[in-house]
Amino acid sequence: MECKPLSTPMETNLHKLKVEAEESEPIDPTLYREIVGSLMHLVNTRLDICYATNVVSHFMCEPKKIHLMAAKHILRYLRGSIGFGLNYEQVEINLQGYSDFDWAGSTTDRKSTTGCCFNLGSAMISWFSRKQSAVALSSTEAEYMAASMGAREAIQTH
Known part of the structure; x- marks a missing residue:
């Protein structure tokens, strides 16, 4: 019996991006790098996109259409969650x-x-x-x- 490691949904999506990239067509790397660079800047204030931004940054050298779609998906997520925020309460400072x-x-x-x-x-x-x-x-x-x-x-x- 062979033991296969369990993969998380995020690792599955990373694998999917790598596999589907073989069939996807190349895109303009400048546009892709601008989007990913902007996402990297946003990670400082939006910790929830850290992993997804790390994944799309792996494909900066030779981005394909599937990678651009993934980066745009992150942007759509940000647009949909723009009103979310953190509520800091006045508590004892520890x-x-x-x-x-x-x-x-x-x-x-x-x-x-x-x-x-x-x-x-x-x-x-x-x-x-x-x-x-x-x-x-x-x-x-x-x-x-x-x-x-x-x-x-x-x-x-x-």
């Missing part, structure tokens, strides 16, 4: 940090991804999401690596 991980979540290299954020009161002041540098042999090891990355971020930026 620094809180959170970290999490997905054990062996990458189907290509089996590395785990760590996410971490820091809140000051009700406002998020720092966050990151990145692959761990080594392959964790257990979920406990991945958890320690995530906690270590979060502590390192706290020391370096705060």
